[in-house]
Amino acid sequence: MKFDYIIRNGHVIDPFDGVDAVKDIGVINHRVYAANYGDSSLMPIIDASGHYVLPGLIDFHTHIYDVGSGLGIHPDYFLATGVTSAVDAGTSGASNYEAFHQTKVVSSKCRIKAQINITSQGQFQLGFPENYDPKYFREDLIGELIEKYSGEIIGIKMRLSKETVGDQGLEPFLKLLEIADRLNMPVVIHTTNPAISVQTIAKHLRPGDIYCHCYQGEGMTIIGDRGNVLPEIKDARARGVLFDACNGTLNFAFNVAKAALTEGFYPDIISSDTSRHSFAVPYYCKNLPFVMSKFLSLGMDLFSIVRAVTETPAKLMGMEGVIGTLREGAFADISILEKKPRKMFYNDKKEEFCGEEVLVNKFTMINGAVAFCSNDFWL
Incomplete structure (x- = not known):
C-alpha cells in the first residue's frame, strides 16, 4: 500500500496513547498508520518540524x-x-x-x-x-x-x-x-x-x-x-x-x-x-x-x-479510539499547531490577563482529506 500523506518531524501529543514525542505519522485510506508502513515514494511529505501534531x-x-x-x-x-x-x-x-x-x-x-x-x-x-x-x-x-x-x-x-x-x-x-x-x-x-x-x-x-x-x-x-x-x-x-x-x-x-x-x-x-x-x-x-x-x-x-x-x-461522544487519537486505525483527523511567543491580552469582559504564548493552527486534515493549510506552512 502507498501512503496518501506522511507528516514528518512533528512533536506528536496523543494523550489516548500516552505519546508526547517527536514522531512521524502516516495516512492511508483515511486512516492513521505508522510512517514506516507502506511505500512513501512520490507521496506528499508534510514537514511539521517545530510544530505540534495533534489529533x-x-x-x-x-x-x-x-x-x-x-x-x-x-x-x-x-x-x-x-x-x-x-x-x-x-x-x-x-x-x-x-x-x-x-x-x-x-x-x-x-x-x-x-x-x-x-x-x-x-x-x-x-x-x-x-x-x-x-x-x-x-x-x-x-x-x-x-x-x-x-x-x-x-x-x-x-x-x-x-x-x-x-x-x-x-x-x-x-x-x-x-x-x-x-x-x-x-x-x-x-x-x-x-x-x-x-x-x-x-x-x-x-x-x-x-x-x-x-x-x-x-x-x-x-x-x-x-x-x-x-x-x-x-x-x-x-x-x-x-x-x-x-x-x-x-x-x-x-x-x-x-x-x-x-x-x-x-x-x-x-x-x-x-x-x-x-x-x-x-x-x-x-x-x-x-x-x-x-x-x-x-x-x-x-x-x-x-x-x-x-x-x-x-x-x-462515544468515539473513543476512533477520533481524538493518532493511534493506528483511527480516523485521520489531524491538526498541526504552532506555539508562538507573543504577548496576548485576553479580555474577559471585566478582567484582562496578559499571556506570553499563543497556539495557532496551521494545518487541518479531516478523515484523510486536507481541509486547511496556512499560506506559510508546508513550504
Missing part, C-alpha cells in the same frame, strides 16, 4: 445551528482552527432538532453531535431566554428523537441561570433530572449566575453529567469564601461529574480559573462555547486554540490541555 481538535460545547438560531455559526468555519469534530450545546430542542439534523449534521464536513435542549425551542436568540416551566418539557418528543438519532444526541441541556429559571427554584432542575434518568441520558448544566446554589447543583449531578462554565464568575462560583474550590465541587468530581470550561462570552473569569488551577482543579473538558457573538474576533473567545492558549498562560501543561480537547470529549 483533530474536538470542540465539545458550541452553537452551530446558524440557519435556525441567532446564536449559530457554520460548523465548517472550525476547520481552519484545527477543530474537526464539534458538539452543539442545546441550540435546538424537540421542535426544531429535525431541522438542525438535516441542515447541519448531514451537510457539514465537520463531524457533529449534539446536546438537545430540554425546552422545545432551544436557544433561539441572545436575550431571548428559554421557557423552563416544567409543564412545557416534552419528554415524549425528546425520547423519540434520542431513539431516532441514537449516538448523535448525547445529552440534555439546561441553562440554570437566574436570567432563564428566575424564581422557579429547584423544580425545573429536578424535573430535568427525572426525565434524564428515564431516558438514560447525561445532563449538561449551564451554571453562569446560577439560580440555585452551586452546592445544590453539585449535590444533585450524577456520574457522567457535565457542569459547564465551571470557571464562570457571575454570582456564586466554584470558589468559596476562603479562596478554595468548594468541597461539594470536589465531591462531585470524585463521583464522576465532569467539568467543562466552555469559555463563551460571559462564562469565564480569570480569578476563578487561576484559583482553581492553582489548587490542581483542572477542567475535564476545554471547549470554546463559540457563537455568532464570540467567534473569530472578540478577545475573550475567538476559537478553541485561543481558549487553549489561555490555559497555557495560566500554567496548565500542554499535555493536559490536549487531553481536554481530544481524548476526553471523544469518549463522551
Whole structure:
C-alpha cells in the first residue's frame, strides 16, 4: 500500500496513547498508520518540524445551528482552527432538532453531535431566554428523537441561570433530572449566575453529567469564601461529574480559573462555547486554540490541555479510539499547531490577563482529506 500523506518531524501529543514525542505519522485510506508502513515514494511529505501534531481538535460545547438560531455559526468555519469534530450545546430542542439534523449534521464536513435542549425551542436568540416551566418539557418528543438519532444526541441541556429559571427554584432542575434518568441520558448544566446554589447543583449531578462554565464568575462560583474550590465541587468530581470550561462570552473569569488551577482543579473538558457573538474576533473567545492558549498562560501543561480537547470529549461522544487519537486505525483527523511567543491580552469582559504564548493552527486534515493549510506552512 502507498501512503496518501506522511507528516514528518512533528512533536506528536496523543494523550489516548500516552505519546508526547517527536514522531512521524502516516495516512492511508483515511486512516492513521505508522510512517514506516507502506511505500512513501512520490507521496506528499508534510514537514511539521517545530510544530505540534495533534489529533483533530474536538470542540465539545458550541452553537452551530446558524440557519435556525441567532446564536449559530457554520460548523465548517472550525476547520481552519484545527477543530474537526464539534458538539452543539442545546441550540435546538424537540421542535426544531429535525431541522438542525438535516441542515447541519448531514451537510457539514465537520463531524457533529449534539446536546438537545430540554425546552422545545432551544436557544433561539441572545436575550431571548428559554421557557423552563416544567409543564412545557416534552419528554415524549425528546425520547423519540434520542431513539431516532441514537449516538448523535448525547445529552440534555439546561441553562440554570437566574436570567432563564428566575424564581422557579429547584423544580425545573429536578424535573430535568427525572426525565434524564428515564431516558438514560447525561445532563449538561449551564451554571453562569446560577439560580440555585452551586452546592445544590453539585449535590444533585450524577456520574457522567457535565457542569459547564465551571470557571464562570457571575454570582456564586466554584470558589468559596476562603479562596478554595468548594468541597461539594470536589465531591462531585470524585463521583464522576465532569467539568467543562466552555469559555463563551460571559462564562469565564480569570480569578476563578487561576484559583482553581492553582489548587490542581483542572477542567475535564476545554471547549470554546463559540457563537455568532464570540467567534473569530472578540478577545475573550475567538476559537478553541485561543481558549487553549489561555490555559497555557495560566500554567496548565500542554499535555493536559490536549487531553481536554481530544481524548476526553471523544469518549463522551462515544468515539473513543476512533477520533481524538493518532493511534493506528483511527480516523485521520489531524491538526498541526504552532506555539508562538507573543504577548496576548485576553479580555474577559471585566478582567484582562496578559499571556506570553499563543497556539495557532496551521494545518487541518479531516478523515484523510486536507481541509486547511496556512499560506506559510508546508513550504
